[in-house]
Amino acid sequence: MTEHPKDLAKIPVTVITGFLGAGKTTLIRHLMQNPQGKRLAILVNEFGTVGVDGDILKSCADDNCPVENIVELANGCICCTVADDFIPTIEALMAMPVRPDHILIETSGLALPKPLLKAFDWPAIRSRITVDGVIALADAEAVAAGRFAPDVAAVDAQRAADPSLDHETPLAEVFEDQILCADLILLSKADLAGEAGLQAARALISAELTRPVPMLAMTEGVIDPRVILGLNAGAEDDLAARPSHHDGDDDHEHDDFDTIVIDLPEVTDPESLAAAIRTLADAQRILRVKGHVAVTGKPMRMLVQAVGARVRMQFDRPWGSAPRRSQLVVIAEHADIDPAAIRKVLGA
Template sequence: MTDLAKVPVTIVTGFLGAGKTTLIRHLIQNAGGRRLAVVVNEFGTLGVDGEILKSCAIPDCPAENIVELANGCICCTVADDFIPTVERLLALEPRPDHILIETSGLALPKPLLKAFDWPAIRSRITVDGVLALADAEAVAEGRFAPDLVALEAQRAADPGIDHETPLAEVFEDQLACADMVLLTKIDLAGPEGVAAARAVIAAEAPRPVPVVEIREGAIDPRVILGLGAAAEDDLAARPSHHDGEDDHEHEDFDSIVVTFGEIADPAELVARIERLAREHKVLRVKGYAAVSGKPMRLLVQAVGARVRHQYDRPWRAGEPRGTALVAIAEHDDVRPDAFRAVLAG
């Protein structure tokens, strides 16, 4: 790559818990000699994904090449956060060969694409491709969009009726911007679920896009890096529900951080998170917990009532032991006191 060449950028989008961080971790560990840099955009004030990725740093993607933006939606803070961050990455020596951007699960990718037209960076970087990750099991169950047949029948009968939820709009906007869809959690969906998810994606995508099934984020980097899409020059082919708006809001969603002390039993915490999803429609919980008598910190990741947890690293000397969890839900469903009562017990 010459000094005059544009640095390619891959945008990794997808709904909450679709597996974006797992994919990027795989790419970091299988960079194929590329010098990578990563920008992680969190929703909420407690960063989790950035630290997970930094723990996977290698010489071709050292920790200083992994930047976390936790001040809000990346496409709403372009001037304050995104542009300066990209400029800092481009100034690194050696300069990255490829930049990966993991958006928040609630981000709309098209406003971010528009940011690549900023004069400060347009001549220096290009959007190599937009990858949309979709949880096959969740899509097959229709969690992110209403029943498509019923919806279209209702629209045909009364064009003024709109039954789409905010979650459906986010999902559709992510598909609309994608150059490739990566279908995850295929083992949980099973063959019938995968087929159903593929049908939903085909119906929602405004143009045909490749759909690739992956497990645990594993995919040959040659399949998804080097697409050469120049997506910033192709905005018209990537329609959005928010086209024509100067800005977009995330008032549809909100998050709170719940902190408390050590827990006695991880299984009890899992049960609390499952209850939170059932009773309060919480979409996502992630964070850390301190388990009494255990020297390792417990990493917690939940999508709805599906909870994963593992010990990720020892507690550091002098680091306060405690539990901190981010809970994300649609705005009208956020009940801070109720959330705290369920999680903290």
């Protein structure tokens, strides 16, 4: 049988990286709704075992990106499980009866993109796939406030005012590695940052870059898909231009972070739950909370997403025949997480 030229062409892959809560899933939902005539496949890497992001994306599946084209990897950070999880998953996507035209990879918020790029040189896939581009999302409001943009002088000034501040936090290194690997940086939450915040975020990120990288503002994941898809960066062949704090390291440790899953009873007052999450952000330094909860008397499932003290809740779809199960994933730095205290505050 003669192979069609399309079957011989490399499948482009877009790697979407960014810190916890930067808006990666929201961006992918927008791309799914505006695929530019492409049949998409999506690989979602969660940090933890409960696939909240994958579930959100599967609820948006359609003919351009059917449910079977949305694959979740929850066995660990994608940059640490390349051989066991990533390579076999990519091979399975390429072997589907109808090949995808473009693959989107949503990394976990803690993933380093460069080890993932190196995986595209594996013999099993290097002639069949290419990295169209690495898109790094940065929460403009957070960056403008000086979080995860380690200007040493500024951090030292903050240290003088707050002796507990540690500018060697691994979160800063993760953030730097993500933006240094990017072909395009999207400043998310632009509406919350405002023009002054966007300018501050651009300046802080530009100070860390070692090469020119375009930066665009974005709100609610809305941006022209033509800007994202079709960069033709061939990023797997351009590793030297993408420095990493972990160059030369054999391992990328995540021992600094912990994830716990909290099962809750039905929620009678969503605002009380939001207040409890904000309390956790202040008292327990919780980085991220996400999940779904059942609200008493409501047939719709409530999606909960929080970044620090910023909490968003919305009803996303009916429970239908699915069990009305309230479950939240909580992510924090290892030194700060106290499961018993978290469960108590959330009323678990």
